Amino acid sequence: MQSSELETNKIRNDFPILTRKINGKPFVYLDNASTTQKPLSVINKIVNYYSFYNSNIHRAVYDIAEEATHAYELTRQKVCKFINANSPQEIIFTRNATEAINLVSYSWGRKNIQKGDLIILSEQEHHSNIVPWQILAKEKNAKIKYLKIDETGNLNLNELEAYLNSNNNNIKLISLCHMSNALGNIIPIDKIINMAHAYGIPVFVDGAQSVPHLTTDVNSLDCEFLAFSAHKMLGPTGVGILYGKKNILEEMDPFICGGDMIKEVHKEKTLFNDLPYKFEAGTPNIADVIGFSSALDYLNEIGMDNIRNHEIELTKYALEKMSELKQIKVYGDVNLQNRGGIISFNLGDIHPHDLATILNEDCIAIRSGHHCAQVLMEKLEVSATSRVSFYIYNTKEEINIFINALGKAIKLFQL
Amino acid sequence: MSDDIYREIILDHYRNPRNKGKIDNADVVIHDSNPLCGDQIDIYLKVVEGQIKDIKFDGKGCAISQASASMLTEMVMDKPLTTAKDISKDEVLENIGLTNLGPARIKCALLSLKVLKMGMVKYYSDKEPTTAEKMEKDSNLF
Numbered sequence: 001m002q003s004s005e006l007e008t009n010k011i012r013n014d015f016p017i018l019t020r021k022i023n024g025k026p027f028v029y030l031d032n033a034s035t036t037q038k039p040l041s042v043i044n045k046i047v048n049y050y051s052f053y054n055s056n057i058h059r060a061v062y063d064i065a066e067e068a069t070h071a072y073e074l075t076r077q078k079v080c081k082f083i084n085a086n087s088p089q090e091i092i093f094t095r096n097a098t099e100a101i102n103l104v105s106y107s108w109g110r111k112n113i114q115k116g117d118l119i120i121l122s123e124q125e126h127h128s129n130i131v132p133w134q135i136l137a138k139e140k141n142a143k144i145k146y147l148k149i150d151e152t153g154n155l156n157l158n159e160l161e162a163y164l165n166s167n168n169n170n171i172k173l174i175s176l177c178h179m180s181n182a183l184g185n186i187i188p189i190d191k192i193i194n195m196a197h198a199y200g201i202p203v204f205v206d207g208a209q210s211v212p213h214l215t216t217d218v219n220s221l222d223c224e225f226l227a228f229s230a231h232k233m234l235g236p237t238g239v240g241i242l243y244g245k246k247n248i249l250e251e252m253d254p255f256i257c258g259g260d261m262i263k264e265v266h267k268e269k270t271l272f273n274d275l276p277y278k279f280e281a282g283t284p285n286i287a288d289v290i291g292f293s294s295a296l297d298y299l300n301e302i303g304m305d306n307i308r309n310h311e312i313e314l315t316k317y318a319l320e321k322m323s324e325l326k327q328i329k330v331y332g333d334v335n336l337q338n339r340g341g342i343i344s345f346n347l348g349d350i351h352p353h354d355l356a357t358i359l360n361e362d363c364i365a366i367r368s369g370h371h372c373a374q375v376l377m378e379k380l381e382v383s384a385t386s387r388v389s390f391y392i393y394n395t396k397e398e399i400n401i402f403i404n405a406l407g408k409a410i411k412l413f414q415l
Numbered sequence: 416m417s418d419d420i421y422r423e424i425i426l427d428h429y430r431n432p433r434n435k436g437k438i439d440n441a442d443v444v445i446h447d448s449n450p451l452c453g454d455q456i457d458i459y460l461k462v463v464e465g466q467i468k469d470i471k472f473d474g475k476g477c478a479i480s481q482a483s484a485s486m487l488t489e490m491v492m493d494k495p496l497t498t499a500k501d502i503s504k505d506e507v508l509e510n511i512g513l514t515n516l517g518p519a520r521i522k523c524a525l526l527s528l529k530v531l532k533m534g535m536v537k538y539y540s541d542k543e544p545t546t547a548e549k550m551e552k553d554s555n556l557f
């Protein structure tokens with residue numbers, strides 16, 4: 001049975017891990033906001049590189065080094081196209097989205113944030129979009145304001161407008177997640193960018209959750225920075241992407257320094273390399289960047305709009321089934337247009353870690369905890385939530401298995 | 416296996432924790448948390464002539480962490496404070512009947528033991544710094 005127009009049966013055949021059975025039960029993977037599974041094409045691409053053209057890039061002149069360099073740079077071009085950037089020079093490979101944020105807070109932040117300046121975040125940011133700015137603010141004696149979220153997890157744009165109006169001269173950056181990793185809420189990032197630009201303020205978009213699930217167009221968004229991670233979109237771990245507007249990246253000093261990011265090194269001074277290499281010191285994660293190109297091919301073949309529709313349908317189905325359990329509390333916006341395929345919830349007073357352990361008995365992988373969003377947990381007045389999150393290979397049958405397992409937990413804890 | 420983990424005794428201690436609360440004028444109050452799960456445990460100790468005369472814990476978190484804390488307080492009540500350094504992880508796991516926990520959940524079960532050991536070290540570090548150092552070494556803080 002198909003849960004939407006996506007041919008999930010066919011898709012699932014491409015993912016070796018989904019054929020696994022543990023204790024005779026099928027593996028139900030509902031932790032895609034954490035990391036996604038990898039199709040065989042991505043795995044093979046990496047094996048192929050190590051098997052047949054393993055070599056360092058950007059240096060040697062022999063054939064296989066050329067092959068490796070070409071494959072590595074081809075991924076950059078594909079990423080550029082995937083998010084509709086103007087130039088591959090605006091695409092910088094990092095270890096993950098976290099490193100991309102740290103790169104900007106370090107290089108851009110240390111140059112542009114001064115005493116008394118204001119950085120605007122929100123209450124639903126991931127720790128990776130809080131801590132780097134906190135450290136910067138502490139160092140510079142700058143301040144951070146957190147935009148409040150309401151009970152459905154939505155931002156109040158009037159509050160933002162008020163900040164923009166009154167602190168026009170002090171606000172130096174707005175950095176927000178496009179989709180909350182804990183609630184799944186999607187913020188109106190295009191509106192926010194327009195509002196910020198009306199006051200000349202740059203916007204950093206944490207796209208770790210949105211880029212894998214929504215069509216992303218940095219050209220029309222016009223954001224100054226965007227960060228995301230390959231491993232949350234079928235790609236390997238160890239590859240993050242920072243997009244930055246070229247003129248801004250050019251003004252920034254390097255982050256990590258060493259080989260490959262230089263043009264000339266003398267005893268007294270160094271000339272830095274051109275973009276994007278200025279920000280890619282040392283031998284990068286060649287194999288996994290190359291592997292990521294197959295992930296982008298896979299997503300392009302399915303189509304981001306189809307992925308979004310599939311996830312809306314699964315989320316709708318799951319929310320309906322979950323709402324039939326009277327012991328459940330679901331967080332976030334109920335409007336499917338305002339959320340991605342992430343559902344955070346609590347079942348009675350069962351601690352999420354206990355629930356995750358019980359579900360694990362039925363071979364269902366969910367996430368439990370604070371989701372690296374303790375500021376949000378404080379706001380929701382919970383210490384933790386359980387979270388399911390979907391991707392292209394998930395089915396309604398899997399949601400049924402999940403709902404049945406929730407029933408077992410209710411019985412065990414006598415809710 | 417979840418039936419094994421969430422046996423009656425765990426659920427009983429979770430629902431009806433023993434020695435839960437605070438002690439006014441405690442000799443030691445110590446807190447720690449489990450960053451992975453967000454489990455939190457405070458332990459309050461009243462110590463008279465080296466004996467744990469009263470122990471209470473406060474906290475929030477999963478059934479395993481809270482039940483384990485509850486059972487630990489029963490285990491050491493009226494015992495010499497130095498007992499804490501000798502209690503092994505295995506002893507606690509056997510006491511609560513969970514010897515098959517995976518590496519993630521084992522931290523939930525052992526959080527209260529860690530806090531108790533920290534509390535013991537803190538108690539002595541105020542009084543006899545050299546004893547405290549030795550105890551910290553002997554107690555296998557993890």
